[in-house]
Amino acid sequence: MYLINKAKQPVDWVYEVWNDVLTLTKTGDNHQRTLAVQLLAALAKSDIQNRLVRDYYNVIAVTHDECFTTARHSLKALWKIGVANLHLKGLVVRELTNRFLSCKNEKNCKLIRYDIIEVLRKMYDTLHDDAIEDTVELLIETEEEPKCKQKYLKLWSDVSKRK
Secondary structure, eight states: HHHHHHTOOSSOOOHHHHHHHHHHHHHHHHHHHHHHHHHHHHHHHOTOOOHHHHHHHHHHHHOSSSSSSHHHHHHTTTTHHHTOHHHHHHHEEEEEHHHHHHGGGSHHHHHHHHHHHHHHHHHHHHHOOHHHOOOOOOOOHHHHOOOHHHHHHHHHHHHHHOO
16 A cells, blocks of 8 residues: 555656566455555556556456455556556556446446446546547446436536536
């Protein structure tokens, strides 16, 4: 947690810890895997060598972790990766879109979908990218349950009022 707090601003020690943190995404316990993803997400703004592009799928794997809490907290950190650079933004939006559409039969689908909409909202608030809003509108339209759809729309209600 100390390193995550320090990484709120760009840091010069990013590559001193990178490989160890990346290893924890695979070999750590569920708590360590979550913290590893959260730290890599926080370090994305400091990653001038674009290692996260190479290591992105190791991070994404934790968002599908067998421990739902680990998966959920890792998923919620993706917005920091998505705002780090344009290439990562595209990867994150594509991953979140696919996950939203494919999680229909997962046990915690409603929570996953809500978290995805929330992550995309955080990305939008940082980048002010209308393409993200367009993506969210399309995803919300695919939701069949009216209560869920309303809940998702509530996260975006102030955005649509601005237009």
